[in-house]
Amino acid sequence: MDKKIDLSIIITLSESNTYDNIAELYNAYKKSIEETGLNYEFIYVTDRDSQNILNELFKLKENVKDIEIIELAKWFGDAAALNAGFEQSSGEMILTLPGYRQIDEIELPRFINSYKNVDMLVAVRSRKKDNFLHRLQANFFHYIVKLTLGMNFNDLGCIVRIFSRELLDKIYIYGDQHRFLPILASRSGFKVKEYDVAQYYTDISKRVYSVGHYTDRFVNFISIFFLVKFTKKPLRFFGFPGILIFALGSLLALFLFVQRTFLGVGLADRPLVLVSILLIVFGIQLFAIGLVAEIIIFTHSKESKEYIIEEIFHVEKENKIQEKEKVKVKESIKN
Amino acid sequence: MDLSVVVPVFNEELSIQPLYDAITKALSNLNLDYEILLIDDGSSDNTFLNAHNLAEKDTRLKVIKLKRNYGQTIGLHAGFQNASGKIIVTMDGDLQNDPDDIEKMIEEINKGNDIVLGWRHDRQDKMVSRKIPSKIANKLISKLTGVPVKDNGCAIRAYRSEVIKKFPMYSEMHRLLPVMTALSGAKFTQIKVKHHARKFGSSKYGLSRIYKVMIDMVALKIIFTFFYLPLYGFGIFAMIFGILCLLTLVLGFFQILLYPGTSLVTIMGTSLLLGSLSFFLLFLGIISDLIYQNGDIKIERLLKNRRMNKKIFYSFRRSN
Numbered sequence: 160m161d162k163k164i165d166l167s168i169i170i171t172l173s174e175s176n177t178y179d180n181i182a183e184l185y186n187a188y189k190k191s192i193e194e195t196g197l198n199y200e201f202i203y204v205t206d207r208d209s210q211n212i213l214n215e216l217f218k219l220k221e222n223v224k225d226i227e228i229i230e231l232a233k234w235f236g237d238a239a240a241l242n243a244g245f246e247q248s249s250g251e252m253i254l255t256l257p258g259y260r261q262i263d264e265i266e267l268p269r270f271i272n273s274y275k276n277v278d279m280l281v282a283v284r285s286r287k288k289d290n291f292l293h294r295l296q297a298n299f300f301h302y303i304v305k306l307t308l309g310m311n312f313n314d315l316g317c318i319v320r321i322f323s324r325e326l327l328d329k330i331y332i333y334g335d336q337h338r339f340l341p342i343l344a345s346r347s348g349f350k351v352k353e354y355d356v357a358q359y360y361t362d363i364s365k366r367v368y369s370v371g372h373y374t375d376r377f378v379n380f381i382s383i384f385f386l387v388k389f390t391k392k393p394l395r396f397f398g399f400p401g402i403l404i405f406a407l408g409s410l411l412a413l414f415l416f417v418q419r420t421f422l423g424v425g426l427a428d429r430p431l432v433l434v435s436i437l438l439i440v441f442g443i444q445l446f447a448i449g450l451v452a453e454i455i456i457f458t459h460s461k462e463s464k465e466y467i468i469e470e471i472f473h474v475e476k477e478n479k480i481q482e483k484e485k486v487k488v489k490e491s492i493k494n
Numbered sequence: 495m496d497l498s499v500v501v502p503v504f505n506e507e508l509s510i511q512p513l514y515d516a517i518t519k520a521l522s523n524l525n526l527d528y529e530i531l532l533i534d535d536g537s538s539d540n541t542f543l544n545a546h547n548l549a550e551k552d553t554r555l556k557v558i559k560l561k562r563n564y565g566q567t568i569g570l571h572a573g574f575q576n577a578s579g580k581i582i583v584t585m586d587g588d589l590q591n592d593p594d595d596i597e598k599m600i601e602e603i604n605k606g607n608d609i610v611l612g613w614r615h616d617r618q619d620k621m622v623s624r625k626i627p628s629k630i631a632n633k634l635i636s637k638l639t640g641v642p643v644k645d646n647g648c649a650i651r652a653y654r655s656e657v658i659k660k661f662p663m664y665s666e667m668h669r670l671l672p673v674m675t676a677l678s679g680a681k682f683t684q685i686k687v688k689h690h691a692r693k694f695g696s697s698k699y700g701l702s703r704i705y706k707v708m709i710d711m712v713a714l715k716i717i718f719t720f721f722y723l724p725l726y727g728f729g730i731f732a733m734i735f736g737i738l739c740l741l742t743l744v745l746g747f748f749q750i751l752l753y754p755g756t757s758l759v760t761i762m763g764t765s766l767l768l769g770s771l772s773f774f775l776l777f778l779g780i781i782s783d784l785i786y787q788n789g790d791i792k793i794e795r796l797l798k799n800r801r802m803n804k805k806i807f808y809s810f811r812r813s814n
Contacts, residue, residue, distance in 0.1 A: 348562040391664070394713040395706055432760040440771045447778050453713045454724060454782050457662060458789025466568045467561035471576065472546055474553050
């Protein structure tokens with residue numbers, strides 16, 4: 160009964176997202192994962208409001224044993240669902256799969272087998288047959304990521320990813336940040352690699368997005384951008400524009416002061432005075448905000464120094480036994 | 495254990511053997527119970543293997559392999575946490591520091607100092623790209639912070655372990671450690687150390703660090719001078735701008751009295767902006783106070799044991 164599980168497959172489903180027929184997809188996934196010969200478990204995460212999904216899942220569970228269903232009270236986004244599934248899982252490797260077919264499942268064994276010497280492998284759909292507009296927007300999005308964060312990813316929309324347990328232990332994601340997990344992972348020093356797989360034919364024409372979808376994505380991206388760039392040393396970020404704007408305002412004030420005292424130009428009816436004061440005030444505000452952020456980091460730094468010692472090696476004095484140990488230092492800040 | 499030598503190394507496979515030889519040779523004629531901690535910061539070459547082979551023969555050598563490359567601060571931190579010596583000496587793994595200086599540093603610790611900093615008075619690096627920028631930075635830092643550290647970048651330092659283990663280590667904190675410890679009241683001294691030119695590998699630091707180090711120092715200085723009581727720190731500035739706001743308001747009244755009929759927009763606008771800034775800072779102060787109260791690290795408690803342990807706790811003599 161208690162065989163060790165190598166691979167935990169986490170699938171997050173919600174009725175607010177697209178999903179395919181669950182039983183059919185399960186069988187397809189299962190068939191190709193069995194080819195790898197790994198011990199696996201399926202974990203489905205959904206919420207109480209998605210009754211149709213729940214019904215289908217429970218019907219599926221009657222016939223097969225290796226699935227686990229997690230029912231969340233409320234849907235807090237894919238990342239939260241992924242975390243819930245992760246806490247339940249026991250495999251050393253985690254594979255996330257989408258609730259609809261993004262890639263051809265016969266590619267899965269090849270994908271899983273090439274997960275070696277890296278901490279995370281991300282599937283990249285080959286978009287040769289894809290709609291031109293889709294390709295354009297995807298390229299644009301990834302170009303922006305590359306430009307702002309300096310990280311080269313080609314398909315952050317693809318949920319098919321395999322990674323080590325440690326990765327999600329260390330990285331806390333929430334909301335819809337699961338899309339950006341590779342970015343956060345590679346920022347934390349994990350090795351992330353991309354892997355080309357074939358796109359499934361239904362995935363090619365399916366996606367039509369609303370305006371809300373794009374705003375969501377944009378807001379998410381902004382939050383990731385700040386997280387990646389400035390959380391470690393916030394004053395470096397806030398300080399620079401703060402000082403710059405303050406200096407600009409001060410220069411303007413000096414200019415006005417010179418005009419007033421030496422050239423006798425009255426100040427009472429000049430809007431430039433207000434601009435100068437506004438700039439000074441704004442500069443101070445930015446700097447102060449950066450300082451508050453710095454105080455947060457400083458006073459809470461005990462929690463955030465997370466690192467993993469892979470091995471401590473030394474020979475004891477008497478018995479000369481080499482001790483190998485794996486020490487995890489500090490739990491992550493999840494709570 | 496009297497002494498722990500902590501050396502973070504990253505891709506230094508060629509330096510390991512000479513480094514080990516130099517340290518053991520330097521410490522061999524001191525009658526000391528010591529350990530060497532090599533922290534392999536996720537190297538991709540044979541650093542760990544070489545260190546491992548040495549550790550098999552020597553019980554005093556402890557090798558710690560980190561899972562990934564976390565940077566020097568975390569490397570040092572891992573070393574501090576696993577060090578059991580009463581004195582901790584840190585060094586660079588690139589052989590530019592000379593372990594012969596350790597003896598002098600221990601002597602200084604025995605005189606009652608908490609921290610002994612190395613000072614590379616005769617630095618063996620490139621003039622334009624390394625020495626001049628770092629000279630300027632060090633001057634600026636000591637002006638800004640009021641802590642006269644002559645060489646913030648020198649890696650060879652000795653600490654009393656109970657002092658250093660309390661300090662927060664994150665981001666690039668290792669650079670700021672001298673200033674931070676000094677600001678919190680630790681007694682420090684500086685001694686001249688030898689410095690060698692690089693033999694193996696290439697330098698891992700660039701020129702672009704100055705802005706970062708400077709702004710980090712400014713942050714530290716502000717936190718340590720005003721903001722160990724955040725409400726007090728922000729409160730002072732809130733008060734200054736509050737007073738300025740009132741002054742401009744009074745000026746506005748005089749304008750009404752002396753020049754009736756002129757526009758009041760600019761003077762009143764200025765007054766309002768300054769007033770809003772004053773409130774803004776006050777509220778930020780309240781928020782920071784909340785954060786500080788709930789945080790783990792309280793500046794005023796960092797060195798609370800210092801006085802009690804001031805007596806010389808350790809002595810050594812040369813064996814020959």
